[in-house]
Amino acid sequence: MAITAVIFDAFGTTLRITAPSHxxxxxxxxxxxxxxxxxxxxxxxxxxxxxxxxxxxxxxxxxxxxxxxxxxxxxxxxxxxSIEVLQDAYDAITLLREHGIATAACSNLAAPYGPAVKRLLPDLNAYSFSYELGVTKPDPVIYRAVCRDLGVVPGHLFGDSAQVAMMGDSPRCDRDGPRAVGIKGFHLDRSGTGAIRNLVQFAELVVAQSTERSQSPGSFTRNAPRELGR
Known part of the structure; x- marks a missing residue:
């Protein structure tokens, strides 16, 4: 089944704080x-x-x-x-939207940061934040909430039927947690040592999978880096 929606983590994935004061x-x-x-x-x-x-x-x-x-x-x-959108996030979201793939943000946030995320990423189809739901990643509730708002149903990961993928910089919260509920979860490793090094690379893989599905079902798993096939 083609991926019809992609969920992104916020800070460290799509956004960064340029002047942190903690x-x-x-x-x-x-x-x-x-x-x-x-x-x-x-x-x-x-x-x-x-x-x-x-x-x-x-x-x-x-x-x-x-x-x-x-x-x-x-x-x-x-x-x-001081929060700004990372350039590869902007480019990746633009590419996905051009190909009809819905996008969302799902993040553990303190409440004052939520409006800034929505202001900086205004064209996403859904937002799922911990302070609004009363749970934090990797609680399954937060992933199911964003899928509900996107109108997608997580599939069975090993049957390659998930409609939705998630990308973020935390293996526990953005890869393993989503996979536990049937979302294709992936880890963004900006150090350059992992399978996915930037968001444009990931978006291109998603788009390619969607484009090639009619000719070769399952091509996303076969052609992507090994990390994507897990």
Whole structure:
């Protein structure tokens, strides 16, 4: 079955922060300065809270002086303003859309970043963010939600019937998690050592598979790098 939709991760895959200030890390450090012990669940709480950084401080029980909170909020705003679309992401999404393949973003995000992603990638067909759904990748719920919004049904990976693929820089969240629910998940390795080194390469493979399917079913698996056939 041809791939009719592609899901992309956000940061590290399609977007980058050019002037990182790590405002949420600053918030956690403020908590540590006042005796709060970091918890393994802090990141999950931050990425599943549909509210701003002040509310995040309240949720985690972190007391921050008004002036310091204003500084953290300013750092957050500067970081958001520094986000840009990676060129290969722009080119890949354009290529896929030209060939009638739907595109989406699926990402673990703190709530303030969501509007920026939608603003910078305005032409995607669907968006699935952790803070809106209350779950983080690799929870199956987040993948099924984006597939529902795309109007596609994940297939059985080893039967080569998935209608939808996902690409991202996390093997756990963007390759293995999607595969567990029948999405063709792939890992983007920008170091140049992996099977897929940039998003244009990936988009061209998807388009080629869609074009050649009528002549040679399964060609996507046979002709792509070994990583794509797994």
């Amino acid at each position: 405002p949420y890390r600053q918030l956690l450090r403020e908590g540590a300065r006042h005796g709060r012990r970091p918890s393994p669940g802090d990141a999950h709480k931050l990425m599943t809270l549909n509210a701003g950084i002040r509310e995040a401080a309240d949720l985690l029980g972190i007391q921050v002086a008004a002036m310091r909170m204003a500084e953290i909020e300013s750092a957050l705003q500067r970081e958001i303003e």
